[in-house]
Amino acid sequence: METLTNKFKQVYLISLVVLLLLDMLSFWLRMNVTLPSVSKALAITLQQLMVIVVIVGIPGVLFWSSKKIKILKTLVTMKERLAQYRKVVMARLAVYFIIGCVAIVIQLLANLKGGDMFFIVVLVMFVFIWPTNNRLKTETDFGKNPPVPENEEGEISYPED
Numbered sequence: 780m781e782t783l784t785n786k787f788k789q790v791y792l793i794s795l796v797v798l799l800l801l802d803m804l805s806f807w808l809r810m811n812v813t814l815p816s817v818s819k820a821l822a823i824t825l826q827q828l829m830v831i832v833v834i835v836g837i838p839g840v841l842f843w844s845s846k847k848i849k850i851l852k853t854l855v856t857m858k859e860r861l862a863q864y865r866k867v868v869m870a871r872l873a874v875y876f877i878i879g880c881v882a883i884v885i886q887l888l889a890n891l892k893g894g895d896m897f898f899i900v901v902l903v904m905f906v907f908i909w910p911t912n913n914r915l916k917t918e919t920d921f922g923k924n925p926p927v928p929e930n931e932e933g934e935i936s937y938p939e940d
Contacts, residue, residue, distance in 0.1 A: 783861065787868055787910035794872060795905055798879045802898055805887045814887070822889040829885045829897050832878055837904055840874040852920040860919050868910065875904055 808814065817825070844867050851863045879901040886894030 783865075784910045784912050784915055790869070791872060791905065791908075791910060794876045795902075798876065798883075798898075798901070801880065801883050802895075805883045808887060809890060814890070817889055822891070825885045825889040826891055826894075829882060829891075829894070832881055833897055833900060836874060836878045837900070840871050844871045848918050851918070864915070864919050868908075871908055875901055875908070 847863070847867045851860055851867065854860045854863060879898060882894065882897040882901060885891065886898065
């Protein structure tokens with residue numbers, strides 16, 4: 780299980796670094812390059828779109844992932860649980876990454892003064908979904924409802940603490 784959480788951490792770190800690099804590039808572009816300005820009406824529309832994406836996207840993915848994790852706990856084998864858990868974690872990460880990219884692009888296009896705040900919200904959410912071994916055990920319910928592992932000898936062995 781530690782290798783699985785280490786793989787999740789690698790993907791999280793890569794996506795976090797990419798987002799930070801994109802944000803720094805966006806900041807550099809806004810400071811050093813004259814970008815075409817959009818109309819005030821379009822800037823307001825883009826800002827409203829960003830608010831909607833953040834308000835709907837973040838709670839939406841949290842609600843979706845909690846539903847999927849409840850279903851995940853009913854799966855019998857460890858292989859099924861881990862495969863389903865991997866999908867949930869990667870989907871959650873992908874949604875946050877996309878929201879972060881949208882925040883950067885809208886901030887760049889509309890030159891919003893408060894646009895960095897949306898990006899900071901996404902970065903804070905990355906902290907709350909950071910993968911750990913305890914989170915994996917809790918969300919997959921390994922401790923209370925251990926799955927039946929599949930091995931060649933037919934022996935039942937449970938995940939180590």
